[in-house]
Amino acid sequence: MRLPRPLDPLRSFKVKTGLLVVASLVLASVTFWAASQWQFRFALLTALVVALVVTQVLAHGMTSPLREMTAAARAMATGDYSRRVRATSRDEIGELAVAFNQMAADLEAEDRYRRELVGNVSHELRTPITALQAVLENVVDGVAEPDEATMRAALAQTERLGRLVTDLLDLSRLEGGVVPLQRTVFEVRPFLDEVVRLAADPARPTAVRIDVEPTGLRGHADPARLHQVVANLLDNAARHGSPESPVLVRARPGDAACGLVLDVHDDGPGIAAVDRSRVFERFTRGGAQDGGTGLGLAIARWAVELHDGRIGVVDTETGCCIRVVLPPG
Incomplete structure (x- = not known):
């Protein structure tokens, strides 16, 4: 059962403390005056009891978030991150309770990720x-x-x-975040030719067609990290596309908001709209079970985000097309 917190709408803990003192004094004075016809000691005792009751009622709502945070912190020490604090107060303690709940949620997500990672890696x-x-x-x-x-x-x-x-x-x-970016300006066509050459797998030969417009297109990024992105996308396309159809790598200049747009398109079964965000999560596969680690697209996403870029699956009539958008230099 949750007790009422009458002072929760107030935004200042100091104002709450002042109202607590004023309410206790006023009610104690009124009680003492009303009981003045009694003996002095009984009137004084009644006024003190009323003041203590009012203080207890008002102070309970002011300090209960702190008690809840203490209990939740002790639970966290034993590995229980599910406890949350009632954050209805609008003062400084209420803001602390909101921050505490956010911290607890982050720790719970991190603990869940750690457990899932151990299970998936195993x-x-x-x-x-x-x-x-x-x-x-x-x-x-x-x-x-x-x-x-x-x-x-x-x-x-x-x-x-x-x-x-x-x-x-x-x-x-x-x-x-220990991978520093070393952005340089490079020609896109020779860069893609090198990536395709190094990514070629003799055990699973895949034809790749490169389409760069205009000729001499330049990009501004970390070539090593972008190489990792394109190589992982090519590997993903090779696993899902048919060997008879080449993988298309298309590069185009972006607008004022994006400097380079890279598309990797295969003729595979494609990715359902509901699964398009999940394929960039760790250990998520889009249906291929031929030796992939389930980490390639997650690595590609992180490398693109290091460039402040975007990566995602775009709509296409056939197959699957993953687009990488990098900001201008």
Whole structure:
């Protein structure tokens, strides 16, 4: 049961304290005057009791947020971040209660993210480790021969582990803000040619068509971080698109508000509108289960946001198109 807080609408704790003193004195004086026909000691005692009751009623609403915050802080010390404080007061303590609730919500989200990350990483690591262990056990037990096919299977699982660890390290550095940006002006076409060349996977050849207009288009960004973005988008397009159709990389100049617009378009099944924001979250896959870590698009989003840019899925008639918009230099 929540007791009333009659002083909550007031915006100043000092005003509340003054009203508390005034109310106690006035009611005590009125009570003493009304009981003056009694004996002096009984009248004085009645006035003191009335003053204490009024003080208790008014002070309870003034200090209850502090007691609630103390209880919630003790719960947080044991790992319970679900406690919230009733923040109906409009004074300084009410503002503190609002800030406390926001802090509790942030800590709860951070704790949930940490638990989900541990679970997701454990799941992602278990799959290739289990497969690699099975291959090696078969070789050691003599069930399988250490021929080229067996070793290639073991190598594929090792490479998957390496990609996962690399992506986790990249994501950790990006989220921690320890990756400095070194913005330079560069020509877009040679840059994209280099990214496509380095991103080529002999085990999964994918044709890429680059369309840059106008010729000689220049961008202003950190080439290393933007290389990471485009490479991850190409990898995502290759996993979801058909091998027969090339991936289209289109670059265009932006308007006064954006300096460069990059589109990566594949002919895959596309992404439903309700899932377009989720695909940039960690360990979220758009349907491909062929060795992706589920971190590529999350890394791309963080790298783009470091440039104060935007990344998202845009409407297209066929396939999937992810657009990166970078601000002008």
